[in-house]
Amino acid sequence: MACDLRAAVIGSPIGHSKSPVLHAAAYRFIGVDCDYSAIDVPESALTGFITDVRSTPGWRGLSVTMPLKPGIARLADGVSELAAVLGVANTVVVDHAGGGIRLQAYNTDVTGISHALAAAGVDGPARGVILGGGGTAAAAVAGLAGLGARSVSVVVRRPGAAADLLRIGSALGLDVSLQPWDRAGERVRSADVVVSTLPPRAADGLGRELATDARFRTQATLLDVAYDPWPSVLADAWERAGGTIVPGLDMLLHQAVEQVRLFFPEVAQDRAAVLGVMCDAVGATRR
Structure with a gap:
């Protein structure tokens, strides 16, 4: 039946x-x-x-x-x-x-992001970084705001296309800035928490950059929403550098x-x- x-x-x-x-x-x-x-x-x-x-x-x-x-x-x-x-x-x-x-x-993506990060021990991060500027990035802004983030940098290839995230940050009481993709490595190196909202393999280049930097060490947490394949190139480099990784799953x-x-x-x-x-x-x- x-x-x-x-x-x-x-x-x-x-x-x-x-x-x-x-x-x-x-x-x-x-x-x-x-x-x-x-x-x-x-x-x-x-x-x-x-x-x-x-x-x-x-x-x-x-x-x-x-x-x-x-x-x-x-x-x-x-x-x-x-x-x-x-x-x-x-x-x-x-x-x-x-x-x-x-x-x-x-x-419910907001709940998914905030609960996954909280379960990994993230609480009140001072500096958040979001990779990508689409719909999931909007949820990531809200999720980090809910966790008490003080500021968030959104790293995108076309900052103009992600301008609405500035409005969202303002509505949620969070300082959001848009950064060009060529500053991605610099931003993630100084972050307390990073959320990659990019499609599978889109952050592989950044992952390889971090993997070949022998000086790169971090204690920050990375949530990569692209869970297949896992670990991603970015997540693998992050964990090898001492950071905590949270799968998109x-x-x-x-x-x-x-x-x-x-x-x-x-x-x-x-x-x-x-x-x-x-x-x-x-x-x-x-x-």
């Missing part, structure tokens, strides 16, 4: 996503019968896909990956206060209350726990226990 409830992760490409495994494990644990799948939705097809969701019974929620995070925030009926500030969302709750359908957007796990809570608020959930079964499902270390 087909399952009456459904949820999915959407984006393009989407075949690499571990979200179906994580959500399936969580649903079994909390006793929810819900089908969760991965659906390739290119940016040009997002509006049509959301129209279909509105007309199809049984939808509970969507996990949203790039390049759809800005678009989904615009198409939702309501947006959480934080997601509105960021202008990007990665989670949509389909609410059937009152006989209609309402799509409410959230950004940890971020994915923590944000997925929050998504499950939002999709099924009527079901009692022990956050630590749900995180544990998700870790077991993908062979991740419990933190």
Whole structure:
């Protein structure tokens, strides 16, 4: 018999996503019968896909990956206060209350980043650095603000394209500066915490630069959201230099726990226990 409830992760490409495994494990644990799948939705097809969701019974929620995070925030009926500030969302709750359908957007990437870093011991970093200026970088600004960072440098290849991060920092009470990519090595060497929001292998050049610098030593923490392959070239160089590395899988796990809570608020959930079964499902270390 087909399952009456459904949820999915959407984006393009989407075949690499571990979200179906994580959500399936969580649903079994909390006793929810819900089908969760991965659906390739290119940016040009997002509006049509959301129209279909509105007309199809049984939808509970969507996990949203790039390049759809800005678009989904615009198409939702309501947006959480934080997601509105960021202008990007990665989670949509389909609410059937009152006989209609309402799509409410959230950004659980912020929770994923802050919880993953906190679990690694990051607390009140003085100098944060973010590599990349896209939607995940916006969440990283908010995540570092939540951890008490005093200032954050965002290192990008086109600073003008990331100017909205200055507005986000100001809204969150955080001093954000934009730096050109040729200063990436200088910035990460002096950081307390670094969050790389770049796609897989995009930071390999920086990683090789650090790996060949015999003088480079650090006690800072690096979260690299690109978890496949792992360790990345950057993460390997960072760990060899004495730093702490946090895989992007940890971020994915923590944000997925929050998504499950939002999709099924009527079901009692022990956050630590749900995180544990998700870790077991993908062979991740419990933190």
